[in-house]
Amino acid sequence: SAVISQKPSRDICQRGTSLTIQCQVDSQVTMMFWYRQQPGQSLTLIATANQGSEATYESGFVIDKFPISRPNLTFSTLTVSNMSPEDSSIYLCSVEGRVGGREAFFGQGTRLTVV
Amino acid sequence: GDSVTQMEGPVTLSEEAFLTINCTYTATGYPSLFWYVQYPGEGLQLLLKATKADDKGSNKGFEATYRKETTSFHLEKGSVQVSDSAVYFCALSDPGGATNKLIFGTGTLLAVQP
Numbered sequence: 379s380a381v382i383s384q385k386p387s388r389d390i391c392q393r394g395t396s397l398t399i400q401c402q403v404d405s406q407v408t409m410m411f412w413y414r415q416q417p418g419q420s421l422t423l424i425a426t427a428n429q430g431s432e433a434t435y436e437s438g439f440v441i442d443k444f445p446i447s448r449p450n451l452t453f454s455t456l457t458v459s460n461m462s463p464e465d466s467s468i469y470l471c472s473v474e475g476r477v478g479g480r481e482a483f484f485g486q487g488t489r490l491t492v493v
Numbered sequence: 494g495d496s497v498t499q500m501e502g503p504v505t506l507s508e509e510a511f512l513t514i515n516c517t518y519t520a521t522g523y524p525s526l527f528w529y530v531q532y533p534g535e536g537l538q539l540l541l542k543a544t545k546a547d548d549k550g551s552n553k554g555f556e557a558t559y560r561k562e563t564t565s566f567h568l569e570k571g572s573v574q575v576s577d578s579a580v581y582f583c584a585l586s587d588p589g590g591a592t593n594k595l596i597f598g599t600g601t602l603l604a605v606q607p
Contacts, residue, residue: 379539421597481525482595
């Protein structure tokens with residue numbers, strides 16, 4: 379399994395500001411995934427990030443609000459832009475498991491509170 | 494579209510009780526199925542998985558069998574412990590995709606009392 383480190387682990391931010399979340403993996407992976415877990419709810423995929431290409435966003439999520447970078451095979455960032463209280467969630471980075479396994483491994487998450 | 498329906502919680506049990514958390518899915522293909530666990534204040538951990546019909550995933554005393562005929566993947570444990578208190582998520586992989594995109598159920602909170 380991969381070891382995934384996310385920073386920050388939590389933050390409290392003012393509305394209208396932006397926060398960039400970092401995700402570092404201890405091995406090279408082709409795809410990285412960003413999920414959102416709103417309070418008391420399940421996980422929803424925001425986007426899939428491949429190295430060297432633009433991220434692919436799921437319905438309801440747009441690049442202007444959640445820009446993603448993927449500069450190399452072990453690192454990605456997700457920015458939550460122009461935040462509002464509705465963005466208060468846990469944001470999780472995920473990577474694919476071994477080929478054919480289909481499982482995913484998750485970071486500890488970033489708990490964001492927007493006030 | 495593909496979806497996962499999970500038993501609503503919270504589920505409250507006494508230590509050593511038998512646990513079942515129901516999970517059913519809808520998918521157009523043949524997905525892999527997973528149970529993830531989220532302990533308080535932590536990220537998600539893969540608990541077990543099954544990749545084809547009739548497979549049984551097991552780990553830490555938990556089991557789940559991939560039932561294609563009933564499109565189910567119910568989680569069971571014969572004797573729960575206080576340390577099993579967590580939120581449990583059933584999930585499936587995108588059956589038609591080349592990625593590990595996962596679709597999650599809503600999660601079931603399990604509280605085990607001593």
